[in-house]
Amino acid sequence: MKIALFTPCLVNQMMPEVAIATLSLLEKLGHQVIFPQGQTCCGQPMTNSGCFNEAKNTTLKLLNAFKGVECDAIVCPAASCLVAAKENFHEFDKSPEAQAVIDKLYELTEFLHDVAPVTQFNRPVPKKLSLQLSCHGIRMLDLAAPSEYMGPRYNKMEALLSRIDGVKICYPERLDECCGFGGTFSVDEGAVSAKMGKDKAQAHANTGADYVVGFDPSCLMHLDGTIRRRQLPIETRHLAQILNDAL
Amino acid sequence: MQKVIQTHAKAADIFCRDESRVDWHSKALWVLREKRDRAASSLPEWETLRALGSQIKLHTLRELPSYLEAFEAKCLSQGVQVHWAKDGAEHNRIVHEILSRHGVKKLVKSKSMLTEECHLNPFLEGKGIEVIDTDLGERIIQLNHQPPSHIVVPAIHMKKEEVGDLFHEKLGTPKGESDPTRLTRAARAHLREQFLSADAAMTGVNMAVASEGAVIVCTNEGNADMGANLPKLQLHSMGIDKIVPDLDSAAVLLRMLARNATGQPITTYSSLYRTPKPGGEMHVIIVDNGRSDMMRDKLLGEALKCIRCGGCLNTCPVYRRSGGYSYGHTIPGPIGIAVGADEDSTHSSPWACTLCGSCSFVCPTKVPLDKIIFHRRRLYAERKSLPYGKSGYMPLVGRFMASPLLLDTGMAAARVALKILPHSLLKPMSGAWGKYRELPAAPGSSFEGWVKKNRPELLVKSKGEK
Ligand code: SF4
Numbered sequence: 001m002k003i004a005l006f007t008p009c010l011v012n013q014m015m016p017e018v019a020i021a022t023l024s025l026l027e028k029l030g031h032q033v034i035f036p037q038g039q040t041c042c043g044q045p046m047t048n049s050g051c052f053n054e055a056k057n058t059t060l061k062l063l064n065a066f067k068g069v070e071c072d073a074i075v076c077p078a079a080s081c082l083v084a085a086k087e088n089f090h091e092f093d094k095s096p097e098a099q100a101v102i103d104k105l106y107e108l109t110e111f112l113h114d115v116a117p118v119t120q121f122n123r124p125v126p127k128k129l130s131l132q133l134s135c136h137g138i139r140m141l142d143l144a145a146p147s148e149y150m151g152p153r154y155n156k157m158e159a160l161l162s163r164i165d166g167v168k169i170c171y172p173e174r175l176d177e178c179c180g181f182g183g184t185f186s187v188d189e190g191a192v193s194a195k196m197g198k199d200k201a202q203a204h205a206n207t208g209a210d211y212v213v214g215f216d217p218s219c220l221m222h223l224d225g226t227i228r229r230r231q232l233p234i235e236t237r238h239l240a241q242i243l244n245d246a247l
Numbered sequence: 248m249q250k251v252i253q254t255h256a257k258a259a260d261i262f263c264r265d266e267s268r269v270d271w272h273s274k275a276l277w278v279l280r281e282k283r284d285r286a287a288s289s290l291p292e293w294e295t296l297r298a299l300g301s302q303i304k305l306h307t308l309r310e311l312p313s314y315l316e317a318f319e320a321k322c323l324s325q326g327v328q329v330h331w332a333k334d335g336a337e338h339n340r341i342v343h344e345i346l347s348r349h350g351v352k353k354l355v356k357s358k359s360m361l362t363e364e365c366h367l368n369p370f371l372e373g374k375g376i377e378v379i380d381t382d383l384g385e386r387i388i389q390l391n392h393q394p395p396s397h398i399v400v401p402a403i404h405m406k407k408e409e410v411g412d413l414f415h416e417k418l419g420t421p422k423g424e425s426d427p428t429r430l431t432r433a434a435r436a437h438l439r440e441q442f443l444s445a446d447a448a449m450t451g452v453n454m455a456v457a458s459e460g461a462v463i464v465c466t467n468e469g470n471a472d473m474g475a476n477l478p479k480l481q482l483h484s485m486g487i488d489k490i491v492p493d494l495d496s497a498a499v500l501l502r503m504l505a506r507n508a509t510g511q512p513i514t515t516y517s518s519l520y521r522t523p524k525p526g527g528e529m530h531v532i533i534v535d536n537g538r539s540d541m542m543r544d545k546l547l548g549e550a551l552k553c554i555r556c557g558g559c560l561n562t563c564p565v566y567r568r569s570g571g572y573s574y575g576h577t578i579p580g581p582i583g584i585a586v587g588a589d590e591d592s593t594h595s596s597p598w599a600c601t602l603c604g605s606c607s608f609v610c611p612t613k614v615p616l617d618k619i620i621f622h623r624r625r626l627y628a629e630r631k632s633l634p635y636g637k638s639g640y641m642p643l644v645g646r647f648m649a650s651p652l653l654l655d656t657g658m659a660a661a662r663v664a665l666k667i668l669p670h671s672l673l674k675p676m677s678g679a680w681g682k683y684r685e686l687p688a689a690p691g692s693s694f695e696g697w698v699k700k701n702r703p704e705l706l707v708k709s710k711g712e713k
Contacts, residue, residue: 015690016696037706038708050597051628051642052625139607146605180564181601182603192263193601193683194682194684196565196601222684228684229684229685
């Protein structure tokens, strides 16, 4: 498939290794990857604060970077940004060109599980992984059945990772409780956010896993800052990095 | 107790200073969430029930006038007196008028967040009528001169030792007694005297059944029934949103209410009242108090599907770590923000949320709580009344993010700063982030910079990009 990479500002600016791993693994899987220029933030920090006017220019800038770009799918290694981009594109531009972009948007896990399924990995990863089920990914993108939901159980990240030889999967206590990042929540509500982050990081560390693995870079950044502050014996990894290691 | 006006973040910050209490509070409520999960998962049809519950409530809200009229007509035909109150003040006046007509000196009350919302207790006490809350939790906080901190377990913020001290002082239990069974027994004995000496009883309403002209009251302690059955005069206050069409719809909601609240299959007592007792009087007061206004906004109106199970509070990671008193309105937690944000003069309660969405999935009637909270923020932005300095800095953030050049140079500078500045200098600059966490390790370049250098053949320009 021909895939346009969507790297939200946080990934582009602060976690390029996540984007590089995504690029590398998509290429190893035989896809052709392109990188549309001029991408910026999806507008989430503003819309999450209620400030839709302030978000408009930013969001449209990002949308423009993808308009008319020839590709089969637009793939993003950040669940929360993907959800926001989808909603904000729709909010600010109702044209058929915008809809064409929206229709091609996929989060990485979703893409590798539902659209172009990866069934086999070549290299073992002998690590114990504690999975970080970030809220927007599981509750808004259906990447896993949330614990509150009593319908059928599914978990796309676990399904992908469990196909890798040597991987041991585990979950923290209160497995899908929010880590407390929440964008500007982490700054506005510093004390609660920090306490949530601390509880989450500790729960991951308590599993004895080597890595906290997730599909949302912002939660991982928050947990990483907490883990290092508390010097917990665990590290964060993005799903793309583990999958890339296994290919 | 004088209420101090402060933002949610400030109140939460204070609550968080006692970390062992936060852990205890968080755990006590999480236990309820776990019980709820077990109870819900024991019904294979749980998700079907939720869908039905949501449809029943939506349908009723859409046809509200006709159901309310049908309910009133049925009540009247059964000898029940019906009153309409447009707001809290009118509700209180009506209640007082009924009570004073009967010369009531003491009122026993049970299960009503609505009377909290209307601030009935201080109003009646100001008129010389003694009001006794008879639910154990409500009685505890009443003795402690506090409002409820949770809608189902109102005294959840108090440890049993603290209740022991309070009972020692107010009810004369032995000093140092903290055994829940013995404390409960003491409270029962005390309440029994109140029931026997009360002149009237008042309850909230969990559901009002239009087809029967009946109100349903659910309690675990049987106190609503003790109240309603002893004195001749009984009053029931209900919000207009409590109406359901018939017993079948009530049954759907009753199957979920207690399961989602505490994990019980059903509340211990679910009583239906529909006629006055011989020689007595039964009054139902139907209160609007802002509900029809909320219904004008389609999304806010969905908050009225709520059946007050408290499930969203128990699951909320922010509520559990900040306590019910941090929200600045009568009803705390996610549903509190949905229905009460306008009461919060600091405008901060809609920001007491990470938008994690757990509440919306836990809710038995599918109130889209996270969407409503998100929407509340937008309403504040439109009214230009954002908290935490957002109206000041958000336009700047908007301009910064919309300019790839600014974003790029700004972030490049930040990456350099993260690399070369000593952390002791950066931490105060990075505010709340650096106060609680290490700053991110800075990469050498952006991904775009990396692509330009290493994989330039990947770059494409879109038609939209000028
Ligand atoms: S909003 Fe839903 S979960 Fe929350 S109290 Fe109401 S019914 Fe229960």
